Amino acid sequence: MQPTHVAILGAGAMGGVYASRFLQAPGFRISVLARGDRYERLQREGWVVNGTYFSIPVVHPDEASAPAELIIVALKHHHLPSAAHDLRNLVGPETTILSVMNGLDSEQTLGSIYGMDKVPYTIAIGIDAVREGNRITFSRPGKLYFGEASNTPISPRVHRAAAILDRAGIAHETPPDMIRMLWWKFMINVGVNQASAVMQAPYGAFQSIPQAQALSEALMREVLALARAEGVNLVEQDMEDWYRFLNTLAPQGKTSMLQDIEAGRKTEVEMFGGKVVELGRIHGIPTPVNETVLRIIQVLER
Secondary structure, three states: OOOEEEEEEOOOHHHHHHHHHHHHOOOEEEEEEOOHHHHHHHHHHOEEEOOEEEOOOEEOHHHOOOOOOEEEEOOOHHHHHHHHHHHOOOOOOOOEEEEOOOOOOHHHHHHHHHOHHHOOEEEEEOOOOEEEOOEEEOOOOOEEEEEOOEOOOOOHHHHHHHHHHHHOOOOEEOOOEHHHHHHHHHHHHHHHHHHHHHHOOOHHHHHHOHHHHHHHHHHHHHHHHHHHHOOOOOOHHHHHHHHHHHOOOOOOOOOHHHHHHHHOOOOOHHHOHHHHHHHHHHHOOOOHHHHHHHHHHHHHHO
């Protein structure tokens, strides 16, 4: 039997965690896509994930030849427009693309190139991976939620992708309403990622400090108002339910946006606060908290 071909686009913390899971499981052929300096660095240094060294099967996009059964996209938002076409040699009729990226738009971007039928909606919840150089650490691998917009019944494509994830031991679930889940993750990112960046606060602050919780909730409530305007079934209780997940994370763990600020990298604030402000103007809904935090993070970036 031929090994199942899985490709990873995105060589950050999340891409490294998922690649390591497939590299440790039998019956897979892995391709990690990279160009330029990152290609050279991955070939030379590999990854050390939770203390285990992995030699990376890195592939230049122009050299990729055989279609993959599953592609995981784990890029930053601002890298997707230039990198999305790097999958062109890996997408065949049976390929499924799971974007574990933040935000509301990555599936549409990828679907506009390769077909929306190949790109189920996907979110990653509860993963606390951190990358420093070629070293990646995590205490919780989290869970993938993915599927079509509506999953009653679950489609054959989603079933096939689920079977691949099962073989690699990657936890997953397919909820009935995936659009609601996409907005729920967006709400969390808008609240916790942005608040952590402006306060330089790890997860522990949001687990125990009321003032940190109050700022993140104020950011989230503006998303709730927009969700109602968009016809998405998101309610106040969904915000409260986030704390169940939050309290499972390591208190010293940091959001991806805080990691970016500390490392002097570009953040994804345009797809968080920027998207909230944009949708607020479209729907005539005030978003003053997100407007303020957006400006603060843009200054921190500079």
